[in-house]
Amino acid sequence: MKNTVTFETSTVPIKGWSRQKVISELKKRLKKDLSFSSRRIVGSMCTRAHPFAQALYCQNMEKNLGDPGLFEGTAQIESEVIKMLGTMLGYSNTVGNVVSGGTEANIVALWAIRNFTSNPHKNEIIISKSAHFSFDKAANLLNLKLIKISHNDHFQIDIKKVKKTITNKTLAIIGIAGTSDLGVVDPIPELSRIALEHNLHLHVDASFGGFVLPFINKTDKSEVPAFDFRLAGVSSITLDPHKMGLATIPAGVILFRNPELMKKIQMKVDYLAGGKSPQTLLGTRPGASAIVVWSLLKHLGINGYGKIVQNCMALTDYFVQEVEKIGSISVVCKPTLNIVGIKSNIVRTADLSIALRQKGWAISQFPNHIRIVIMPHIKLSHLCMLIKDLKEIIRVFNKEKREYATSFK
Numbered sequence: 001m002k003n004t005v006t007f008e009t010s011t012v013p014i015k016g017w018s019r020q021k022v023i024s025e026l027k028k029r030l031k032k033d034l035s036f037s038s039r040r041i042v043g044s045m046c047t048r049a050h051p052f053a054q055a056l057y058c059q060n061m062e063k064n065l066g067d068p069g070l071f072e073g074t075a076q077i078e079s080e081v082i083k084m085l086g087t088m089l090g091y092s093n094t095v096g097n098v099v100s101g102g103t104e105a106n107i108v109a110l111w112a113i114r115n116f117t118s119n120p121h122k123n124e125i126i127i128s129k130s131a132h133f134s135f136d137k138a139a140n141l142l143n144l145k146l147i148k149i150s151h152n153d154h155f156q157i158d159i160k161k162v163k164k165t166i167t168n169k170t171l172a173i174i175g176i177a178g179t180s181d182l183g184v185v186d187p188i189p190e191l192s193r194i195a196l197e198h199n200l201h202l203h204v205d206a207s208f209g210g211f212v213l214p215f216i217n218k219t220d221k222s223e224v225p226a227f228d229f230r231l232a233g234v235s236s237i238t239l240d241p242h243k244m245g246l247a248t249i250p251a252g253v254i255l256f257r258n259p260e261l262m263k264k265i266q267m268k269v270d271y272l273a274g275g276k277s278p279q280t281l282l283g284t285r286p287g288a289s290a291i292v293v294w295s296l297l298k299h300l301g302i303n304g305y306g307k308i309v310q311n312c313m314a315l316t317d318y319f320v321q322e323v324e325k326i327g328s329i330s331v332v333c334k335p336t337l338n339i340v341g342i343k344s345n346i347v348r349t350a351d352l353s354i355a356l357r358q359k360g361w362a363i364s365q366f367p368n369h370i371r372i373v374i375m376p377h378i379k380l381s382h383l384c385m386l387i388k389d390l391k392e393i394i395r396v397f398n399k400e401k402r403e404y405a406t407s408f409k
């Protein structure tokens with residue numbers, strides 16, 4: 001590829017560049033990036049942030065929640081976000097933080113849970129094999145042991161195996177409300193009962209599902225899986241505004257039911273310009289993220305988020321129907337959320353992935369399927385083009401297969 005970078009790349013210039021020169025050099029480099037407004041990104045859990053969020057983020061970039069005494073208004077906004085989301089998820093007295101995303105929230109949750117126990121031998125976390133790798137990072141950082149449980153026929157954590165795995169070393173169970181690979185929701189009501197029975201923490205990773213499940217419109221409410229604080233055993237929840245919440249990156253949220261859990265990870269910092277204040281994992285952290293989440297919750301409201309989610313779910317249903325019509329390709333399971341796994345019985349997943357990428361689609365490849373995430377930036381016309389390309393790919397592979405077979409006749 002032609003190297004378009006004309007200026008020195010590895011040194012800080014002695015004499016600074018003009019803004020114009022900086023912008024023109026940036027343009028050359030950023031041309032390589034994909035954009036959510038192109039049709040191409042169909043495998044990501046992120047999306048183009050709401051325009052209101054983008055503007056608010058830019059206006060509030062100096063707000064630092066690491067020194068809340070200086071930014072009392074922003075600190076109040078953060079606590080209102082925690083209350084609003086807690087209430088939305090069934091418990092209005094939650095405590096927590098706006099954090100950088102699902103990874104930080106999951107690490108913080110396990111950190112608090114680990115510090116809360118007085119028994120140092122309790123270090124095992126029961127978790128589904130489909131859990132996000134942020135838990136591997138958390139376990140590594142916190143010296144915890146993950147006991148990974150295989151899934152049932154519906155790709156959910158196997159409850160029988162969970163029960164069998166509990167020992168006196170078990171510290172917590174993790175339930176997932178929207179797995180990274182297929183958007184599956186674990187049987188959280190059953191995990192909640194088990195957690196209560198054995199006096200264990202139950203952390204729910206609703207990084208993706210947290211901004212989808214509350215807005216799914218089903219006449220029969222029992223079709224929407226329960227996952228939140230309405231279940232008495234749920235002790236903490238991760239949810240990510242920078243996924244289906246349409247917030248600017250970075251924006252994640254950790255919610256705790258019991259304030260004592262959060263106290264276990266709070267450290268008082270004495271020297272801050274705004275006065276003494278407790279911090280958790282990060283020091284300096286973007287207040288703009290909390291402001292954006294607060295504003296989107298107030299601006300879109302339940303109805304606004306409802307419309308967005310229902311549109312994504314309708315497109316998901318459409319996509320599933322059309323995939324099933326192609327032949328030689330199918331969905332891995334009926335989607336609960338706006339995430340679809342597709343696989344073929346004639347094309348290996350790796351080859352399907354290469355073929356789709358060659359046609360310009362940024363899909364997500366898992367060992368046995370391709371993941372398509374129908375985020376709010378995806379339009380019906382994009383899905384029609386994707387279906388057309390899938391048909392073409394399958395036609396070519398079928399033709400090759402036939403030619404290969406006849407060559408032996």
Ligand code: PLP
Pocket residue numbers: 045100101102103104106132134176178179180205207208240252
């Ligand atoms: N949990 C789940 C279920 C996820 O799918 C992801 C990311 O895709 C995360 C956690 C981590 O989120 P982040 O990338 O915001 O750190």
